[in-house]
Amino acid sequence: MAHPEEPTLPEDTGQRKNKNMEELMKMIVRRTVLAVCTLVLALILPAAASAACTGFDDVPESADCYESVMYLAECEIAAGTGNDCFSPEQFITVEQWAVMLCRAYGVETIGDNWQDVGRSSVVEAYRQGWLNETALSAPRSPMCRSVLVESAFAAADVPVYDSTLYEGGTSLSTADNILRAGRELGLCSDDADTNALVTRGDAAIILHVVLTQSFRIEEPPVPVTLVNAAGVNVNDFLLELRKLPEQVLDAFNAAGWTYRIDFDYISELSNRLNMSCIGATNYSRKTIYISEASATLHEFGHFLDWTLGFPAEHEQLFRAEAAAAPLRNYAKTNAREYFADCFAYWVKYAENANAISLLQECAPMTYRYMEDLMRIAN
Known part of the structure; x- marks a missing residue:
């Protein structure tokens, strides 16, 4: 005789059979979904990885600018010059630099083609205070090192102080003062020429450093409150x-x-x-x-x-x-x-x-x- 608190044997047997069938069906569905997801990921991930790591034919891993170019490309800041090339040895133009700055700092530009986007980027970079008026009249001219570094500092809100404001500082031209700060922050070599034109590869290195590092500028003494x-x-x-x-x-x-x-x-x-x-x-x-x-x-x-x-x-x-x-x-x-x-x-x-x-x-x-x-x- 069954105890009042326990189910009878026939009823118990039927419930266990139904429960086992439900668990079996759930397991089959889970395994099927897992198999499908695995297949989809197997098809998608190699293509995505390939797209993200393809790089540029003219920027080998041994190149000094490789890491910087890849960073800018992955962040959709730099797209190259076409035909899977970045042209790292070409001199960067004001227009090209402006496009990279606007993309790097999220400034909206307009245009359906490169010419319009480039023109819009120069105008916006000027409005932001990253480029001077000369950029508006000569957007396709190459950039010298002091001008490009000054622009990079302006975009990153890195202040540059005149050397005479520091104890023992000597008077320098604006260009030399910019490169003085650039050398102190590791953006320029000790023998960098203020008037030397900058290649696209060097520009990529400078922008990469500015975007990924924090700079501490020593503030000069202030004589008043x-x-x-x-x-x-x-x-x-x-x-x-x-x-x-x-x-x-x-x-x-x-x-x-x-x-x-x-x-x-x-x-x-x-x-x-x-x-x-x-x-x-x-x-x-x-x-x-x-x-x-x-x-x-x-x-x-x-x-x-x-x-x-x-x-x-x-x-x-x-x-x-x-x-x-x-x-x-x-x-x-x-x-x-x-x-x-x-x-x-x-x-x-x-x-x-x-x-x-x-x-x-x-x-x-x-x-x-x-x-x-x-x-x-x-």
Whole structure:
């Protein structure tokens, strides 16, 4: 007699048979699906691997640029020059470089053919600040090393500072300064020529390195409290600050002032005043606002005027000599602008005997005042 908690034998036997059949069918289906998937993958993977690793006929594995070219090709940044060739020994053109940059950094271009895509890429690269205006007029010209490395730095947001901003640094041309940074970061050999044309293979190596490595640039010392609200390369601004007399910079710091690169502030000020501004001095905030480095000296002239307590003598000099002074028209609007421009003029042309002589000739009282003042400041 069966126990109440157990199934009877006939019922148990039937359930086990049904369950076994279900398991058998599931196993058959699983094995069939697995076999089909294996077959499909066996057909697909070799073709995909072959497509990804084919490379270019003229870039053997022994080539210095092989790894870089393969990386760019696999990332769909470089597609070669046709007929399974990359042409690594050909000089790269502005247009070809622009196409690679736009693909590398995801910048959209337009065009159904190479000519249109190339033209669009040059325009977009220029808009991004990666190429200069010359690129627009000569898109098919070859690129020299300093120009290409500078473009690569710009695209990767790698700042390059003038060598004179570092202790013991000597003055270099823009091109030499670019290659100096390139050598320090391993993008150029020690004997690299700034004007040497760059091959497609070398360009691939440079772009590959820039895309796959992180660069740490040593920032030069900053002589004042500087706020870079605009997030731009501060090189040009530091060069302007470097021109200022040390005592003026010391006074700026001692008074708790700030030098602020702020495009938004200057834009709002320009709209409010209905005039184009590139700098402003806010005495209550003790802040110099700048949007262009070239306004630095003039704005520090306003700071110096504030430091001196806005002397009445500045008004007298303005009334007596502003009209004849060799300054821009804006400097002749009022005494404060006149003094600020006189200061900027003196600092800028301190080593230019002709310019200083012109000020002495046209505004002799202003000349004597600035000479005495700057002698003290220096």
